[in-house]
Amino acid sequence: MTKTVTAKAHTNIALVKYWGKKDANLMLPQNGSISLTLDHFYTQTSVSFDQPGATDQIYFDDQLMPAEKADRIIKFLDLVRAQSGLTATATVKTWNHVPTSAGLASSASGFAALAGAASRASGLNLDDRALSRLARRGSGSATRSIFGGFVEWHAGHDDASSYAEPLQDPVDWDIQMIAVVLKATQKPISSTAGMARVVATSPYYPAWVTTANQDLVRMRQAIADRDFNQLGQIAETNAMRMHALNLSAEPAFNYFNADTLTAIQTVENLRADGINCYYTLDAGPNVKIICQSHDTTAIKTALQAHFKAEQLIVAQPGPGMTITENN
């Protein structure tokens, strides 16, 4: 008898970014990364291997996905079948509480939840490290979304050595992010294609790997020290060095839009006014502002000169993945 398993995983925002693979099949990154899991954005996914038919049935927000769009998910289920020895096809139902493809890392929570639900539904009983390795095969940033709080993904050199682990969970000090949700539009170039172009064409790429490795050391220390300003400065500089890679690719590309520039300028103006806050951006236009709770009102007020209140989402450090068997 088949069972249905539901997993809930939260998204994470990298403070030291992952940007470039050294093995596209195994999804090994060129450098390690450190993130903060957020409570507000998550994916909930149910899986049962109960299909008599030849194809997996993938429902996304209660809509059946056409097979060509579900390709990446079906390939991931094939990995789970290979590990578990199961041959049945699956019913997958996913509800995404993250704006998709807009730099809010929906694939991070998405593939983490899928790894959790599909592995358990297939009869596998993986520990957290093995879950993070499995999630990695779906999407690099998903490696980190198995865990809550501050998380480090070790780059590793093979499948076994490339996994995430928590650095600090729960987070027992005041740090949060305000997500400025700009547009749930499609990206100019997917993160997969973008980072591949960067690795292939940017003359700055080797220096990025070196500087990111230095940032990992400093970021671990800032987290251990609970040093908000040090953390924010490292994160902001690291993020912009990632985006600098995109400008330096051939052909160049960027994920900025007009509102992105406005949000960045607002953060710089706030900082000039003595309010400590920092920005980070991923493969999309949205800006995430790293800040502390006592500055929330001042920051939201400044942002509301340009953005609507409903575009501003305050997110606290979030928990690791949970898995529930429904039968």
Place this chain on the structure above:
Amino acid sequence: MTKTVTAKAHTNIALVKYWGKKDANLMLPQNGSISLTLDHFYTQTSVSFDQPGATDQIYFDDQLMPAEKADRIIKFLDLVRAQSGLTATATVKTWNHVPTSAGLASSASGFAALAGAASRASGLNLDDRALSRLARRGSGSATRSIFGGFVEWHAGHDDASSYAEPLQDPVDWDIQMIAVVLKATQKPISSTAGMARVVATSPYYPAWVTTANQDLVRMRQAIADRDFNQLGQIAETNAMRMHALNLSAEPAFNYFNADTLTAIQTVENLRADGINCYYTLDAGPNVKIICQSHDTTAIKTALQAHFKAEQLIVAQPGPGMTITENN
């Protein structure tokens, strides 16, 4: 008896950019650069060393500049006095036909014209190479504005070896630029301060120097071959790698505004539609589109979906500096 000398110099747009000094006093650049002088934007400057008073009198568009704003010009006049042995102070009248401080290189034409007029008025009779070395001391890009057409500034290793010379003048093939003049606002950071921050803090800077030197070789060949597409591709990639340096500095900065992104996207869309055109940007929001005359109408039409006709200025290759004695 003193004489009044007038010089007229045109601005230039770098196709391989100058971005970073290796000697701030001598104004020696970290890498060589190649530019195209444009006919549309120029500075006209008259100088006479006729002041009995203690201070130079600088008029900018017929307004007397306060001494603290004229500091950079007075320092340049001190250089001319040192070379010529003159001790008199000067009257300088400048008319600038370039939007200032908005990335349209007003300092290039400005210091070239000042070098030409002040040196001759002081009694010096410098050849073009010596004029380009003198102009360099005022502003790096002014080194190139002594000459017309395509110009290369050799980085050099001391005052004598860092000069510009023409690569191709007149330009006997179809190449032009459309300047999209966005805002004549002040820069977020001056090019002098911006490039100094980049050299001091960007981990990508050594790779920039390497890639710029490679671009010089390829750009010389593209000009010699009159290969429009090759020239445009090298220029666009080189420009964005310069701007990538700014994002990678600590703290990061950029010269983009919302309209900059729109103009870049318009060029990318035009190219996707089969119209060969390329963008370049300097230390300001304005976008310069490298194109050919048969595409002018199509490009202007596309731009006019976002910009007013008067913001679009078509510029052809321009001439070298001219010097006239008025007495």
